[in-house]
Amino acid sequence: MSQPSANPTYKLTYFNVKALAEPIRVLFAYGGIDYEDVRFQREEWPAIKPTMPMGQAPVLDVDGIRVHQSVSIARYIAKKVGLSGANDWESLLIDVAVDTVNDLRQKISIAQYEPDEAVKAKKFEVLKSETLPFYLEKLESIAKENNGYLALGKLTWADLYFVGLLDYLNFMIGFDLTTDRPNLKKVVDNVTAIESIKAWIAKRPETEC
Amino acid sequence: MSQPSANPTYKLTYFNVKALAEPIRVLFAYGGIDYEDVRFQREEWPAIKPTMPMGQAPVLDVDGIRVHQSVSIARYIAKKVGLSGANDWESLLIDVAVDTVNDLRQKISIAQYEPDEAVKAKKFEVLKSETLPFYLEKLESIAKENNGYLALGKLTWADLYFVGLLDYLNFMIGFDLTTDRPNLKKVVDNVTAIESIKAWIAKRPETEC
Numbered sequence: 001m002s003q004p005s006a007n008p009t010y011k012l013t014y015f016n017v018k019a020l021a022e023p024i025r026v027l028f029a030y031g032g033i034d035y036e037d038v039r040f041q042r043e044e045w046p047a048i049k050p051t052m053p054m055g056q057a058p059v060l061d062v063d064g065i066r067v068h069q070s071v072s073i074a075r076y077i078a079k080k081v082g083l084s085g086a087n088d089w090e091s092l093l094i095d096v097a098v099d100t101v102n103d104l105r106q107k108i109s110i111a112q113y114e115p116d117e118a119v120k121a122k123k124f125e126v127l128k129s130e131t132l133p134f135y136l137e138k139l140e141s142i143a144k145e146n147n148g149y150l151a152l153g154k155l156t157w158a159d160l161y162f163v164g165l166l167d168y169l170n171f172m173i174g175f176d177l178t179t180d181r182p183n184l185k186k187v188v189d190n191v192t193a194i195e196s197i198k199a200w201i202a203k204r205p206e207t208e209c
Numbered sequence: 210m211s212q213p214s215a216n217p218t219y220k221l222t223y224f225n226v227k228a229l230a231e232p233i234r235v236l237f238a239y240g241g242i243d244y245e246d247v248r249f250q251r252e253e254w255p256a257i258k259p260t261m262p263m264g265q266a267p268v269l270d271v272d273g274i275r276v277h278q279s280v281s282i283a284r285y286i287a288k289k290v291g292l293s294g295a296n297d298w299e300s301l302l303i304d305v306a307v308d309t310v311n312d313l314r315q316k317i318s319i320a321q322y323e324p325d326e327a328v329k330a331k332k333f334e335v336l337k338s339e340t341l342p343f344y345l346e347k348l349e350s351i352a353k354e355n356n357g358y359l360a361l362g363k364l365t366w367a368d369l370y371f372v373g374l375l376d377y378l379n380f381m382i383g384f385d386l387t388t389d390r391p392n393l394k395k396v397v398d399n400v401t402a403i404e405s406i407k408a409w410i411a412k413r414p415e416t417e418c
Binding site: 054076087095106110138 | 212213262263264271276277278280281282284285288289296297298300301302304305307308309312315319325328331343347
């Protein structure tokens with residue numbers, strides 16, 4: 001079983017959008033870790049897709065060893081940059097927060113990527129009238145309990161995961177999820193106030209989502 | 210931030226089915242860890258749902274501290290029973306395997322829980338003609354490369370996760386996913402041959418899924 005070196009090279013490959021890769025890019029920025037940020041165009045995807053494990057992106061090459069699954073990759077990089085739990089219990093509570101954000105993403109995605117237009121409209125109706133209010137109220141109260149963070153009352157990779165993903169979520173639903181949610185907004189502010197992340201946001205390519 | 214004790218009490222609460230709780234139960238069985246296996250009936254769910262974090266089950270009480278998110282819980286228990294990675298890289302590869310199995314579950318669930326019958330039928334058609342063959346071929350080849358396991362060429366919680374979930378997946382799609390997939394079948398055999406797991410399977414309540 002080949003293993004990467006102690007100081008490996010990283011290459012992240014994804015579409016030229018934030019979406020699923022952005023939490024990983026934000027984690028790299030936070031840790032000041034160098035990596036190659038490879039971005040392909042949408043029209044290149046059909047040729048690239050068959051070369052990807054499970055036909056999915058993003059993928060990360062670590063010393064040339066390719067792995068997929070964006071959340072698993074983010075958890076791995078979080079450990080490298082000191083944003084994972086100090087013990088198993090802390091790691092559990094961070095994972096719970098990440099999975100909850102990810103459940104929200106999946107519920108939005110199920111509506112967004114529905115191929116039948118009539119069914120899609122109906123799914124968005126349920127999403128906007130039931131699912132989003134429920135999730136946003138819960139996440140707002142989690143952020144309040146944790147003093148502007150999503151777990152443990154302190155900065156963890158759950159916060160970077162949420163903020164990294166937020167533009168994509170907002171793009172899919174057509175409004176800013178943190179509107180009138182001051183504690184969720186505080187999570188965003190806490191993350192984007194970090195100098196290394198602020199610098200990344202200032203220099204990253206402008207993309208639609 | 211309250212933390213559980215070094216030797217905590219565990220209470221797992223779920224429907225009286227295998228489904229999302231069974232990987233956790235299988236992990237407890239493997240580690241010989243005592244826990245209270247609380248099972249409620251479907252008709253009790255409307256009353257229980259509002260008491261659950263995020264309105265979801267299963268939940269695990271650890272020394273009375275309640276957590277949700279079945280995959281996060283399984284990862285936590287896996288660490289307690291020695292089935293997580295020996296280092297960050299191994300943990301990453303296990304997480305990738307778990308997330309891949311979970312992607313498959315979600316793709317099946319999107320079809321299974323589609324409320325519109327005509328749309329559901331169409332989703333099952335795509336699932337059976339495209340998604341399942343693709344995933345099963347990939348998983349079969351992963352199991353082959355890993356000598357009858359899903360990661361690292363050895364037993365990890367990814368295998369227990371897959372085998373714990375399999376009856377539920379099979380129930381939803383109406384056939385055994387390991388049919389004509391000898392290496393996936395080997396994953397099942399490797400897990401179910403473990404004495405503690407064999408004993409759990411022999412004594413667990415008989416349920417439809």
